[in-house]
Amino acid sequence: MLTGKQRAYLKSIANGLKPITQIGKEGITEAFLKQLDDALRAREIVKVNILENSGLDAKETANEVARLVRGEFVQAIGSKFTIYKKNIEKPIIELPK
Known part of the structure; x- marks a missing residue:
């Protein structure tokens, strides 16, 4: 679970x-x-x-989607949303405490 400070940091990124990637009529x-x-494993944060x-x-x-990929919902604006999932083996983003 993300704290407000962590969520704000991820929003800035x-x-x-x-x-x-995109979701269509399917x-x-x-x-x-x-x-x-795969994208989350490589980048940790995806729009x-x-x-x-x-x-x-x-x-x-x-x-x-966040529930299905076991990630964290960061934000949704209009028709776009952002998901974060920490890469356990090779972390890229260091979240504030």
Whole structure:
């Protein structure tokens, strides 16, 4: 569980990120989850874009995706959301205490 300070720190990092994956009309698929998990392992923080034709709510979808990949929901703005998952073997982001 992230503290407010940690969440704020991750939001500041996410501010400069571009979405690297997206959810389309198929919704949350196994292929999407695999791709997202691989990206989280490599980067620890990932921004996702939800396409208009999916009809999904960003915050609900983000919380569901975070639960499925065992990550942490950071933020949802418009049709984009950010997920964080610590890489146990090779941590990249050092969170404030």
